[in-house]
Amino acid sequence: MAEVASRLSGADPVLRLVLRRILLSLVSFFVISAVIFAAVEILPGDTAQRALGREATAESVAILRNEMGLHDPAIVRYGRWLGNVVKGDLGVSMVSKRPVADTLAQPLRHTFLLGALVLAIHIPLSLFIGVSCALTRDGPLDLALSALVLVAMSVPDFVIGIFLIVVFSVELGWLPPLALIDQANSWTEALWMLVLPVLALNAAMTAYVVRQTRDSMIEVLNSDFVRVARLRGLPPVRILLSHALPSALGPAINAIALNAAWLVGGIVVVEAVFNYPGLGRLLVEGVRFHDVPIIQAIALILSGTHVALNLAADIATTLLSPKLRTQTS
């Protein structure tokens, strides 16, 4: 496979990296889907029993099982699902009978919106804190900010979420506790509801980027070209923004991409805390009912995003590092 990739891409290392990653991720999708299917299969109880719950009778379970096609052996059901996916058909939810693609559309939009907002805050905020720490290296501000972001990272995100609800909604009454965005009449109201979840997720993500930015910034600020720029009498702001920062960005961008990849999974828990109708909630319900097509589709989206973001991080690193960029194999 690597051979195919290299023939296709010629000598361009970036293109080769991309192609190889895409091929590898197709293989990993296949493995992931098989593992998920097997895992759901060995859980006790089947979808029909789950759907009927305590009120199930033998007759109603048998009828529902029949409707859901659960009488076929597991391998046949997996084959049928896989065959459809290859054709681009994600199938229908076993429980609601709604097409998976329709079922996913709204939660996916919601999760994407939340993720985009989190990153929109995350990137400038963590870079700003990182640079501030570097500029006040080992001073009180540096120590205070570094400690704060480390503490925020160490506390689980759902605890932070509940803490924020208690403080800002229950005690102070400033912000709505739940992100029931269907209740919003305008974008402003929707954004207002998303303040707490965005804060909770940022708390968990900031430390890593801050550390990376701080360290590489300190390194750059001590380097010869910055010293030369200072000696030439350039204004400090200009040195910082047009000379030091761009050189220090490499590791930070990599850290941000990895954070974004983490976010794809981390968002699931925070959605539950704020009752936000995104992919996380859909996934929890899918697992509860052993609704294989739903679980599989969400797993594909989550792992696909993860792979894509890791790939983006690698490409960014390759492009920003001359050594890797010009290397031939």
Added chain:
Amino acid sequence: MSAFDQFQPSRRSLLAGAAALGGSFAFGTPAVRAANGVKTLRIAGGAADGPNSTLDPALTVGSGANQARITLVYERLVTLDENFSAKPQLAESWSTNDVGDVWTFKLRPNVTFHDGAPFTAADVLFTFNRILDPALGSRAVTVLGAVDPAKIRAVDDHTVEFTLRQPVVEFPLQLTHRLASIVRQGQTTEQLKTTGIGTGPFKVERFVPGEDPGIFVRHPGYWQPGRPGVDRVEVRTIPEEAARIAALSYGQVDIVLELPLVGLQRLEKDANVKIDTTRSSRWFGLAAFSDTPPFDDVRVRQALKLAANREQLLKAVTGGRGVVANDLPVGPWQKFALQTEQRKYDIAAAKKLLADAGHPNGIDVELHTFNGTGLSELAAAYKAQAEPAGIRINIVTSPSADFWTNVWLKKPFVTTSWDATTVDDALTLSFLSDSKWNESHWYSKAYDQLIAQARLTVNEEKRAEILARAQALLRDESGTVIPFFVDTISGSRTNVKGWKRHPKLESQDFSGITIDG
């Protein structure tokens, strides 16, 4: 088709950020909401049914939100009042013959469905023929087992006659079940699932299984004058208890159907919130297989009952929100409930019974439970109380999603909870030898016979006497410890008027609610 056909994160939208999504983003229906004077009632239930939710009354499962939706859209021939007696709804009156196997219902005239069609006997026939068709897979086949669908007859447009397979002296009470909600004739199962047409105070505007909220709007042709009191209802689920409390307290919802039993101190102090506590027939208890050692000896089962300190259990599990029970599943305030001496916590007597049964050193048993509804707290508190009697309990906690499916009815000693409506249901759903849910494997011929006899006795005095004997037997010999009944607890904003939580989730009436301000 893939998910990305609906949602294409193009480069442009990624760059433009959230704003670019605006076009495809739905915020409910802002126009309606913002319009002057539109009153919206926002209801929140607990556990999410997700994709499993449906508006088809015959196929609903019992979550709060699901049942609320059913009562918004549909009505039944008969409903339950707060004391669990039959109350007319779509039937104005009813009568039976001497034996109780032919029942005639007079239907209310001038009732219209959401589509404008008049409600007639044909709709009743359609509804019952549909839910009793075994191919549908509805639980109605069990609950309404006495009804022979071939023998339901429209006497005229507004009179229906049911000829039952055997007499059922309390038949109208069976019709109060949500499964028996009347639907407009001719609807398919597919239609009923998301767009059902009923005679209820609200009609469906938007309902998608798994997507919150379901939206319902006023039925302009509703038969009760002056109702409904609001224009629009939104029903959603908030699975996390703390989140439900926060949403009510902040005012994101107007009514929370299910509140937890404990941890309500903050809400109690909130001037904008009212907590509604209603007595109910829901009991918590422990069920032991009466055919499995060591519980196969009736003395061991009696020892289990004597080892429960009921007042303490009630306090520990519910914070005192409920009443002590006497190992009987019928609410003490219900008609036909056996009034007898309260069983007390008696370690010495329990010890002696165990010794007589051949366990002088006590017994070691596993008690299965799950977290989330107070049953695990019951298990923990009971374990401590029973220990001195020599009943040493090892608590096994399973995931809540698994408990009712894979543990209950399969393990010999479990925590359980029931919420029966009629006295007959309370005494039979889990206690007859051939009950599907005979969770204590109690096979008593004498009890079965008494129940069968009571079911044929139209005379209420005689029936009470037979039921008293059956209950005495159940109290002394069954494998079920019933220490207390729990109240149902819900909450509402104080500007919500005309709302009283019915003890049964499936018997709510939202039509009289108005919202101030």
